[in-house]
Structures are given as structure tokens and as C-alpha cells.
Amino acid sequence: MSTLTDREVNQEADVKDQAVDYKKPLNLPQTAFPMQANLAQREPQMLARWEAEKLYEQVQAASRGRKLYWFVDGPPYANGDIHLGHAVNKTLKDMVVKAARLDGHDAAFVPGWDCHGLPIELQVEKKHGKVGQKLDAAAFRAKCREYALQQIDRQRQDFKRLGVLADWERPYLTMQPAYEAEQLRVLARIVENGHVVRGFKPVHWCLDCGSSLAEAEVEYQDKQSPAIDVSFAAADAADLSRRFGLGDAVPAGLVIWTTTPWTLPANQAISAHPDLDYVLAEMGPWGRLVLAEGLVETAAQRYGVSPNILARAKGAALEGLRARHPFADRQVPVILGEHVTLDAGTGLVHTAPAHGVDDYVVGKKYGLAVDNPVGADGKFLPGTPLVAGLHVRKADEVIIEALRGSGALVHLATITHSYPHCWRHKTPLIFRATPQWFVSMDDRGLRSRAVDEIGRTRWIPGWGEERIREMVAGRPDWCISRQRYWGVPLAVFVHRQAQTLHPQTPALLLRVAERVEKEGLEAWFGSSVGDWLGGEAGEYDKCPDTLDVWFDSGSAHQCAFVSTNPQALDADGLAPQADMYLEGSDQHRGWFMSSLLTSVAMRGRAPYKAVLTHGFTVDEQGRKMSKSLGNGIEPQQISKTLGADVLRLWVAASDYSGEITLSENLLKRIADAYRRIRNTARFLLSNLEGFDPARDGVPVDQLLAIDRWALDSARRLQDEIGLAYRDAQFHLVYQKLHNYCVVDLGGLYLDVLKDRLYTMPERSPGRRSAQTAMFHVVEALVRWIAPILSFTADEIWRLLPGERSGTASVFAQTWHALPQSKSPPPIVDAHWPQLLAVREAVKKVLEDLRVREQIGSALDAELKLYAEGPTFDALAAVGPELRFWFITSEAAVAPLSQRPADAVEAVLPPGGTVWISAQATGAGKCGRCWHRRPDVGLHSAHPLLCGRCVENISGAGERRLYI
């Protein structure tokens, strides 16, 4: 027989002890808080409860009187179910608002919906037909309203399910009469401030919408277009030659290049750059052509000829030269413009003021006609040469053929370039000059004022500032009129002859607002000019347009506040500046800009103090989530399986400043992290069963050293978490929180605490000390997680011990005041880094013993530590309680001089060195606390217990000071 190893001996002893049940007198954890979260099932129940107890109202009532935090919810468009992007956005907002409450603010969350506009019209058209077919405009609008309401209900359900705590029963809707009316009042202020002007200029026009589009509704996509070089014959060959310094008068053509042949009917001029050099060149079969010198070579290559340059002239010298339009019966002048470049083409630019902004601008300078031959239906007007009655999309072909026939077509190619498209229809837009109403960027200094305000706003991340500043600096006037039905009317009267606004427009708008607020939009649409203007009616027309929907949502800073908080307006009837706007980064040119412009135009100030943006969701390969790729993960699906809290934790854990990655894999990881946090809370709760903080709480000065240390580190963490929340850096909150649960609590504090909690008498100061600290930790922790893990926080909150008012929700709380002692700690703060470092070193040595099968549990081991200096001092300070720190059965420290040769040396990161001697102990195992102690068996009444347990069971109880 071989001798038994220490371990085998120990195991035999274990078997004997199992005969007696020592669990009873132990204080084992107990709680109603389940380990299994079952979020998918339980969250809906909790939601029902929140709704029944009117949680939002409760929280707001509890916050009343605190400093106001005014958050403006960017309204999602009321069409379609919410997708992951919506979920991320709304959840981030919820976290911001909840965190603001923790900081002691009265933070309202009034959700909003954007209800007017084309997409809803299109849906209704699909179902009920176009206006004028089966139903009139008023009935059409009623259907739109109905449709929007249905969509809102669906979206609202999904948002609620995410645990977003908001005033869901009283949202702001841009189609509420109160909102619509206030929007008209906003318009009145903007008109009053002189920003609204009429213009007849090219705007983005969608042939499918039959309407102008805002900048934000335009997206650029690649498109194939015919690229043609067209020769315009010089009307006076002698004049041309003279300008090039030549004597003869040979026919010549001026070559332009364009990718939109259909705009040629509107051609009014050829633009040249005044400072560029132009040449008159012999170009093979094409004869003499004029084009920019810098492009002669590439053009000649394109035409397959070798050029023979005859003469040169500056662009400026060509001004006023006349050329014959290739198919219309008119001559057009050469004009000068800075917009001409050598990037492509010929350096001579076909100029159609009705179809291009540059063209319009330069044309204005030369007094060219803004002659728009394209009707609202996309067909050329009668009388247009060559293409009258033809649709724009079919015109290219006809025109090219005609050019070819007349010999004006020098070259034809197909190019792929990026081209503006309608973001709804995904079809190519055209530029079309129509009479429209604009918010002028410069007439009254709106642009410069807006740029100033950008500088006064906090942009998170910071690069957003540069982005929006450039956009505002470069954007054209804002076209606010739309030729649609479903929208807030541009409720103004226009003078028939002068085409100017009625001089009383602001006052009239207020009157319209009054009526709209009471009777709805039909009060305007159903009215006649005479109803408003009486005797003047004959001189004015009612503007039939609606307002750009971006004007609707852009007015939310005022309208949302008014429709929910009318009593809190200032003396001028103005809403306070919002503390934050929070949307996806695409809104720089969308809502952030439209809000800025309306706010500055009406009151000279930005609508927000801070603007936070987040990126878009992508899959594991970094591809944008989209329906067409089929790589999307629906938030509804996640709620139904893993639970909304897991989704929320994912949102929190992601650094949203860039793209936000989601995959099944990732969710699994997050679910693991969730469980870890949940179990940590569970352990805390389960050891607080029966603990009444008022009765059992230990004053902070009397807490054991490690408990005071635990409170100190919790406070440090709380400071960090508070900072991270204030910066909306939720991913840092998550990391710190998770790390804390894993490392500080699970890996150290709670592990060490078990002995004291389980084995000391239930009401002993030592156990109560631990519970006091744990109580404060969980009180703090439940608040830390509340903005993120809202369901779980509420669940914990309801199980926390101690008296708390039955109505006060965790969401109405501010940070927990972690008690701080004024008396010096039992172990000086400087000792902890040493103790922690030694503990790490000891773990490695114990693992070594474990691998060699000397021990299993750390309680099978005994330690002897050798050190000097601060390391020795730290260890000696804990003295006889060291074994509880290391969770070994015995641990002692001795001066370095006594160190045996076989002790393991460990250099400590904070400085100092410790030598560790560890071995399996031969002592018997106490049946109760499982420590192996030489005094097990010495007590006749309790032969299986160690002295400490005997003391704890039948004596006064052991005393602990440190661990």
C-alpha cells in the first residue's frame, strides 16, 4: 500500500463529517430574486405593472421642483415598424434622461412623432387613390391622419417594450392641432423677422413625388448618363475670328459637354471662365472648334482627332460672343462664370438657368431668362422645340438623335457618375425652376447667426461641429414650400400682381393658428380668401402649398414644449433651450439643421445646448444593416427571446460614436455579462435577507476594515460612473460596472465575505458589518444600472431591504450617498495595494499546489509569508485574520530573516517583495466552517467543530476587526 496523500486523508475526514448536519446554524443566502431572469416572459408583466401604477407620472411627480432637464425627442417618422436603429436611438435617449434624474434633475421624456409628409401620402394613395380620383383633399388628409395614428400605435408598443420610460400617453405629434398651430406661430415669427422670401429658381424636383425636395431628402447615387459634346455654331464667324486675333471668317463651333441632354431646350448661354485660356483649333472632320486649352488634348482623344491649334484667347475675350442654339431658333451668348472648371468636359459650359443652381446664379447676373420648359408632370411644355409633350426621361434620346442629324453632336459616351436621387423613390431628380418660398440664408443674416450658434453648442463627438458648420455655411436657401396635401399649410396670402406676401402676414398667421388650434387644418384648407381678408380678397391669392416636413419637426424645440408644457413658457411665449438633442449622425443635415435654422430664424438662438450623435448599426462584417441584405436583427425579436434588458445592455456596451455592431454572437456575450451582473445583485440580496438597515446597520466608524474599504471603493467607482453618465459614455459605465462585479465583488470582496456571513452569528457585529456594506453597495448598484438595465433594476429595487416609501421608484432616485467615515481606518489605506498584490501572488502559489494535487480547495492550504518594510507592515496589520483574506485555513506573516530556502519569491507590482510558503495542512476539517484547524475535536460537546465555530454557536461569538 502506498501512503495516502494529504488530500486523500482530507477527503476521508470529509466523509465522516457529513454524518452531522451543520448547515442549520449557518446563515446561508436566501432570496426571492431568481437566478433565471426569464426576461422575455417577465418584462411584459413588469411593463403592465408600470403602466398600472402610472410609473412615468409617479417619477415626474417625485422629480417636481428639481432643476429642469429639457430633452427634445427627435420624432421618428410615423411609417413602418421600428427597426434596430430606432431602438438604439430611443434607448440611448432613455438612458440619458434616466441618468439626468440620477443627477437630481426633473427630466421629462415627451416622445414625439413626425406625422406629415410624402411617405404617408404615398401609403394612402396606394390604398385610396390620388386626390381628385376617389376622394377630395380633405378626405385624403383624414385618411393620412388615420394612417399615421395606426403607425404611431405600433411604434409606441415597440418602444414601450424596450423599457423606455416616457410619457407615452401624451406624446407630441406634429399633426396635433396644438402643434400645427404653434408651428404657424413659429412661421409667423420667422416671417416677421423677414427671412421668408419668394423665389423662382431651380430646386430639386422629384418626378415621382411631383414636388420639390429639401436638401435633406436628396441622396446621391451612381447613375449612368449619356455624356455628349455638342457644338454651338458661332453666329458671326468674323466676330469669333476677331476675338482670336485672326483675320479670316471661317465657320466654327463652340463645344459644350453635358450629361443631361434634356436640359438643352432650356439652354440660354454658354459659360466660359474669364481667366482660362481657350483655343480655336482645327479638329479634323469637325472643323474649327473652340474649347479650353487645358482640355484640348483629352477632348481630341475623345473625338479621335489630332488638334491643330490656330489661336488662343482668354475666356474674358469671348464674353458676348453669340452662338446658334443647336435646335431651337435662337442665339445664345457666351457669358463668364467662376463655376467653370477644367475637371471634365470642354471648359465651355452649357448654361440652363432653369435647371441648375450655378446656371441660375450666373444667369441672373447676365439677365438671362429663367425659362423652364418642363411642367410639373415632367413633360415638356407645348411649344418647346423638338420635345414638346415628351417626358423628360424620354427626351435625351430624341435630342441626341436630332443633334446627330444636324451634325452638332461631336461625341457621345456613357458615363457613370453620382447623381441626386429622391431618397424615397430612389429615382433620379431633376433641377426645375418653379416659384417657391424660401427661408433666406443671407437676406437677414440667418447663415452667419446660425454659424455663431453652432459654436455655442456642445457637439458630441466634437467632429459634428465642423460637419454642421460646413453644411450651414454652404447650403442654399431653404425651400420650405411643397406642392402636396398632407402637411401644415403655408398659410399666407400672396398679392396677385406683385407676388408678395400680404403686409399683415404675421398677424394673419396668428389668426389662422387660432382657428387651426380649435378646428384643425381644414379651417385653413376649407376657407376662402374672403374669409380672412374681406374686401381685399380680390387682390390676393391663398398660397396652396404645404410646409416642408422638415419645418414641422424642425419646430419641435418650440412646438413640442408648447403642446406639453404650455404653462412653463417664458414671458415671450418661448420654450427653454433644450439640454440635449440625440440622433443618428445623418441628422446633421436633417433635423439638427432644420431645428437650428427655425430656432435661429425665430429667436436668434440655437434650440439646443448639446447635440449628441450616434452611428448606424452594422453586422459582424461591418456591413450596414438593411432589408435588402437581409442581415438585420429586429429589436422585437430580441425582446421576445433574450429580453429588452439584454438589448439595452448591448446598446450601453457599444461605443456608439462609430458604427455599432450587432450579431447573434455578440448578443450571446452580452447575455453572459447580463447574467453576471444579475447574479452579483442576487448574491447581495440573498445575504441581506432579514437585514433591516435601520435596526441592524452598523455605524460606518465601527465597520470592519475591509467593509470600510469596500464602501470607499464603491464610492470611487460611483464617481467614475457618474462622470461617464454625464458624458453619455455608457460603454464606460458598462465596463466599469461589469469589471466591478467580476473583479472587485466576485473575485474578492464577496468571496472573502462568505465566511463571515455564513458562519458568524446572525446578529453578530461582524456579520452585520458585512451586511451594512453590502446593503450600501446594492443600494448604489441598483441606481448605477437603472438607466441601462431598467427592468432588472426595478426588480432589485422592490426586493431591497429597509423601509422605503412605497411609491418612490428606483427611477426617481438620485445617487446613493455611500457613507464615509471621518475616523481613521483600522487598516491604513496604503496597506490595501500591498494586501491585494500579495493576494494575487498567493493565488498563483495555491494554483501550483492544486496542479500538483496537493490541495483542492484553498482551505486545504496553510500559508506562511515572509516580508519586510511596507509589505510586512500591511500583512502584520491584519495579523490573525490573514487567513480570511486569503481564504486559507491558516496564514501568518514572519520577518524576512526567518524565510526558509524553499519559499516562493513574488515581486509585487506596487513595490516590495513577498516570499510565500504554502502547503497542504494536516489539520482536521471543521464540519461547519470547513477551515482545517488544529483545534478541531478539542471541544467535547462539538467534536467536529473548530474552536471558532464553537464560540460562534454557543459562546459570545468570535470578534473580527479587519477581514
Add this chain to the structure above:
RNA sequence: GCGUCGGUAGCUCAGUGGCAGAGCCCUCGGCCGAUAACCGAGAGGUCCUUGGUCCGAUUCCAAGUCGACGCACCA
């Protein structure tokens, strides 16, 4: 084409002009009084690439590259 931001372990993210960090994941082990839990150990990195400044660069600078986004082009 221009601009902005970013590239650190398989993943999510910290961090720093001076030996590269955490957690998760993974592997191995322990415990069996947090048990569909808990504890420990280990493996895992050219800190995107190339130059430059510096005693020393993952960090600062420049160029490049990849990715995201924005702007422009769109005549």
C-alpha cells in the same frame, strides 16, 4: 476629388512618450453552502503599414492603406 473620425487580443472596449491593459470568449483546473452559480490558472497582440522626430513611439508628426461618415462633383 476634398474633409472628418477611426484601425490596440477571436469579441466589446480601456490606456500610455518608458516591459502592452480589463472583461468576455477559449483551454485547463478547483469548489460543491451564489450551483443552469461561484473561484483560480493559462493561452492569446507586428498596438493597420511605411517613414520621420526622439535616448526611447502603440502614443507625437508625415505619407499610405483599410473602414465609416460627410462634402463636392452632378454643367
